[in-house]
Amino acid sequence: MSCGDPGADGTAGLAQSATEVRLGVMRLARRLRAEREPGELTLGRLAVLGRLERDGPATTSALAAAERVTPQSMARLVQHLIDADLAERDLDPADRRAAIIRITEAGRREVLRDRGQREAWLAQAMTGLTDVERQLLVLAARLLDRLADS
Incomplete structure (x- = not known):
């Protein structure tokens, strides 16, 4: 580069x-x-589990909007997670016609395992950087996060 x-x-x-x-x-x-590690969880499923773990329970339509996919695609993805006992569906207390999706303990363990593995690689790779380079990288990550939200 x-x-x-x-x-x-x-x-x-x-x-x-x-x-x-x-x-x-x-x-x-x-x-x-x-x-x-190769496994049965696709990146899309893992992304939804990660969002549920970070942001808490959400409706399928809110998840679809956040992940920028169609509600139909998200409904299929969520059903896979429920079938695998990685997520569960409850009635929304504010609107009994809607459902809330929440991560299960098994889903949380899977997300944390996957996240930990990738963060361990990144931490190891960052040992080759100077303190200033690491600080710049953290600042750049924060800026990239702001860009992603714009």
């Missing part, structure tokens, strides 16, 4: 910066996926 002038003016400089960020993020995402 080249290191262009981060302060470059104009559309071309911004486009080059965007390209470098995209490539770096994509390469890291692929590497983190490669650190997963």
